[in-house]
Amino acid sequence: MMAVAVRPLVEVEPLPTIDTTQLFRHKGEVRSPIDNFIANTNAINVILARATADADPSPELCSIVVLGYLSAVETYFRTLLSRLAHIDELTMEALGQKLLLFSVAMKRPRESLAEALYEDSFASVKELKARLGEIGMQKLPTEIESALDTYESICHVRHCCVHRFGYLGNKNAHDLGMPKHHHLIGGLFSASTEDLSNIADALQVFVKTCNNHIFKFVTDRTAKAQNDPKHTFEWGWRWSWRYKSDKKRFKPYYDLFARVVGHPASMPLKEAYHHFKDSNASMVANMTARYNTSLQRPKGSTQPTKVKTDLTS
Incomplete structure (x- = not known):
């Protein structure tokens, strides 16, 4: 008996070939992490401005913009901390016990090995505190602490955009504050241009604040350690x-x-x-x-x- 060809419910085209080696390019200029962060945020702002010249942003664009903003923040912290390990002996000492897959250690060039330590996420206050704690910042300055609630709220919005195509889920509503958000569960993230601008500005203030305080922490720490006769770290300078x-x-x-x-x-x-x-x-x-x-x-x-x-x- 001949098999009967069954027409698929949804027509499917041939699967295209994707060569990932052609999807990336090196950037020649090496900037500081804070310069890169501001440039990345500004690039997203340009895209947003062009797309909303004649209309309000669509929910889909809102989600993409927030993803871009938070990606810029995570890239800032990963770049900063991985480079810091190369120049600051105390940071490298603090990271000495951090687990690293043997396969990663074998395949990474020595000069980029520290960067492999920071594949971790920074997209929540808990994760951010853990990463800063790893380099010795157990107690955060008041200026950073006072901005963490705002940062956490933006991270929850990002979670909706990544995992729910912008729809508010029960867990994120709970974390954002159920009394104020219970009636919005299932609602679609749809921000105004002003709302997105406020998110961008809040993240810039947050990252600049972190940048200043981490700089002061790591430089002051060198002086404190060198001034402490009981410190066991062996200084070469x-x-x-x-x-x-x-x-x-x-x-x-x-x-x-x-x-x-x-x-x-x-x-x-x-x-x-x-x-x-x-x-x-x-x-x-x-x-x-x-x-x-x-x-x-x-x-x-x-x-x-x-x-x-x-x-x-």
């Missing part, structure tokens, strides 16, 4: 508290966190160094006093060699 001597060590931190492209740009390198030095004045004084004391010890003392410091430079 010390702050001299003279700009000309410290410039080579301070510049990688500045380059990683500074905004160079756009307006307003970050303060110049030398000014940023002196802010760092002034904010650690008490430790500078302590380290200088210990050095001066070491000069008065008799010859043959077994005390460790001190690096010369100078508060007048």
Whole structure:
């Protein structure tokens, strides 16, 4: 008996061939993570402005825009923390116990291995705190803490856009606040241009705030660790508290966190160094006093060699 051809309910075309090796390209210019974040956000804003020149954004466009904004945030944190591990010994020490798949370690070039540590998500406050905790920021500054509720709300909207095509689910309604959102369950995310602009602005404020505080945390931490005789970390260098001597060590931190492209740009390198030095004045004084004391010890003392410091430079 011959098989009877059954016409499919939905017509299906031949499956196209997709060559993923042709879908990516390298970008030649290497910018700081904060510069990249602002450029990525602005690129999305341009697309939004063009698409809404004559009409309000469609729900589908709203979802795509929010996905883009949060992707820019996650890329910022991944890039920042992976690069930080290359320049900051204390960050690398803190990440020493972080689990890494053997297959990843074998296939990644040494210079990009740290980046492999940050395939984790940053799309929730819990995940963000965990990642910052891994580098030693267990207690977040008040300015960051006060912005976390807003960031978390945007993350819940993103979750709806990713997993439910923009429709509000029960769990996200609960997390956003069931008393205010219960009647919106099943509703479609449909923001105005002003709403999307507010989301973009809130994320820019949040990321800039994090950028400033992480910079201060990691640079101040070097001074605190070097000033603590009980710290077990073996330093191969010390702050001299003279700009000309410290410039080579301070510049990688500045380059990683500074905004160079756009307006307003970050303060110049030398000014940023002196802010760092002034904010650690008490430790500078302590380290200088210990050095001066070491000069008065008799010859043959077994005390460790001190690096010369100078508060007048």
